[in-house]
Amino acid sequence: MATSMAEHHAVRLAHAEAHAALHGLSLTPLRRQVYEAIVASERPIGAYEVLDALQPQRGRVPPTTVYRALDFLLAHGFVHRIESKNAYVACCEVGVPHCSQFLMCDGCGATVEIPGDAFAGQLSHSAPAHGFEVHRQIVELSGLCALCARASRASCASA
Ligand SMILES: [Zn+2]
Ligand SMILES: [Zn+2]
Known part of the structure; x- marks a missing residue:
């Protein structure tokens, strides 16, 4: 299980690096480490948790430096921002421009990205009809x- 997760992360990192190389994007060691911390997290991760994750490798990194790295990763589609949690998740389709919707678990925080331009387009195209x-x-x-x-059904049943 642990091995397959590590392999999964390695595949994502390799894909991100290939995307960066193809588009002349500079994935500096810091940007790569920030991206790795986000990929390794099972749930959306905030900027300060990223700082904590970097500490063993880099010591104390100024928050502004991490925010700049996050802005870069966001601008180039490596990660998405979960607005309601002020946190970041790794994109499931780096290099393919898309709109995404997110399913977020209130229990464990697991977040699933549902890429799909059709639904997003339908929603945004309906706005002008409302003068919006x-x-x-x-x-x-x-x-x-x-x-x-x-788990919650099981605990209800046993209560
Ligand atoms: Zn995405
Ligand atoms: Zn859950």
Whole structure:
């Protein structure tokens, strides 16, 4: 299990590096380490948790430096920002421009990215009919993942 997760992370890192090389994006050691910390996290990770994750490798890094690295990763589609949690998740399709929706578990924090331009387009195109001009579009759904839903059903049944 641990090995397959590590392999999964390695595949993501290799893919991100290939994407950076292809587009002349400079994935500096710090940006790479910030990205690695986000990939390694099972749930959305905030800037200060990224700082903690970097500490063993780099010591104390100024928060502004981490914020700049996060801005870079965000601008080039390596990560997405989960607005409601002020945290970041690794994108599941680096290099393919897309809109995404997110399913977020209230129990364990697990977050699933659902890429899909069709739904996002439908939503944003319906706005002008209401005389509304969209500046930012974020769709985040909260609930329970399969594991947490099963656990909560089990505890209800035993209570
Ligand atoms: Zn994505
Ligand atoms: Zn869960």
